[in-house]
Amino acid sequence: MRVMLVTNPFATFTTPAGRDALDNTLAARYHVDVEHTTHRGHAGELGARAAAEGYDAVVVHGGDGSVNEVANGLLGHPDRSDLPPSASLPALGVVPGGSANVFARALGIDRDPLVATRQLMDMLDARQRRTISLGHTLGRWFLFNAGMGMDAIVVRQMEDKRQAGKKATAQRYLFTTVASFFSSAHPSPTFTVEVPEHEPLTGVRFGFVSNTGPWTYLGARPIRTNPGTDFDHGLGVFAATSIGVLRNSVLGSKLLTGSKDPRAGHLFRDDDVEWVRFTSEEPADVQMDGDYLGRHSEMLFGCRRHVLDVVAPPATVLPMGK
Known part of the structure; x- marks a missing residue:
């Protein structure tokens, strides 16, 4: 071999x-x-x-x-x-x-x-071998997630810290995320999210598109924004219309405790869609698989099924029957 x-x-x-x-x-x-x-x-x-x-x-x-x-x-x-x-x-x-x-x-x-x-x-x-589906945007494939708004701001700040010689630890990610939500120094423009068979969602402050779950890990703890999204189905979308600390603290606690169906009044979520479009009147920060991609005013996310073979165990059954 x-x-x-x-x-x-x-x-x-x-x-x-x-x-x-x-x-x-x-x-x-x-x-x-x-x-x-x-x-x-x-x-x-x-x-x-x-x-x-x-x-x-x-x-x-x-x-x-x-x-x-x-x-x-x-x-x-x-x-x-x-x-x-x-x-x-x-x-x-x-x-x-x-x-x-x-x-x-x-x-x-x-x-x-x-x-x-x-x-x-x-x-x-x-x-x-196991064959998995992948997401794509901006002419590139992504393996597990991409985002616009606050999470991309966090990625940008973490890249700055790595360039300054600091390690990208889970604790540093958590501190940077919390500090970004409390700070007014890193404003994120609002944008609109479109998915098939839904009315456009306006006033979004941050949004994630996932190709699988978890969205990320905090040390050993999986953070599942879209528990029904996996490598064998469509994309998951998670879009919030508020960056308010109290509202997102409640939502964050659900994610940290492993909720199988995280919900909130300011949250739109769908776990299996074919495409997602983000549009903003002014450029917003964008990240893909933890890599900062700069600022963009429009992002179209697609999914292609079963395109890459990986050396991995067979898929396990996820919560919610997937």
Whole structure:
């Protein structure tokens, strides 16, 4: 079996010793080509090369950003008419190395890199693949979520802190999120959300579009904004018309306690839609899979079913019957 191992030496929780151990472990059983990313977009270039050269699998040891880039490289542009069958592409495997590792954990991959490596090898040996659906916007695929407004502001601030040398810990994410809601220094424009078979929702202050659940993790705790959204169905949308601290504190407590059906008077939620459109009179902050994408005034989110094979356990039954 021919495997490309893509490692991000700048990921939050990777070390030279850990990367070498992973390389040696995989190389004892497979033909492994190791590639270290050196610049933004490099992982995408490596994914495209792996697809062109017919690798059996691409294993990413890094954070969600690196995994997103590799997936985009494997598949190419979401609007391409000649999208290859998933079985003809290398399968995507992940050994967590970032701070949140949302995609890997949503797939059922253990957050411990040693345990995840054993999982990965067992599944590679069995040639176990699972085909998942992906969301897309702005000509890029997203693996688990994208957002406009307040959560994107938080991502932007976290990127600033990482560039200042601070680690992206769960505690720092929580503090930054709470501080952003209390602060008037980071205003978010209002925007309109449209989904099929619903009247447009106006006055939205922040919104998420999910390709799966959870939306993120707070340490070991999954935060499920759309409990009925998974890798086998359409997109989940979660849009709030208020950034008021009291109203969102109540909603946040429901998310933190794992509500199977989070609701609020200022919240619109749908767990399985084909497309979502966000429009704003002035540009608003946007993030995708935890990567800040700048400010945009219009976002159209789509979904393509069963486009990527991943090295992962079979899907588990989610709350609410999915």
